Amino acid sequence: MTVFLLLYLCADGTRTDCQVVRADSWSGPYAYEQCTGVVPGLTKAMTASNRKRHRFVCEVQGNAAEPAEHKAPRAFIHQSFRM
Structure with missing residues (x-):
């Protein structure tokens, strides 16, 4: 199993x-x-203000076959952010 830490x-x-x-x-x-x-x-x-807007999420990317109704994972776009 692979898990991605995503920052929204x-x-x-x-x-x-x-x-x-x-x-x-x-x-x-x-x-x-x-x-x-x-x-x-x-x-x-x-x-504190960033905690209200942004969040971290752990998303599991399983190795098993996905059900037919499973949506394709989001594509990751390389971008530069300044905070």
Whole structure:
């Protein structure tokens, strides 16, 4: 199993207009636990106003076959952000 740590950079607190940036990834049986273990520290390191707009999410990318109704994963776009 592979887990991606995604950073959702959102325009405002509604989190409806967001850019997704892959921040890190882990592989193996404990990948999800490793990812969720770093999220609180990263979130705490953000300023209070950024915590309201942006968020970190751990997303599992399984190796098993996906059901037919599964949507394709989002494409990651390389961009430079200044905060």
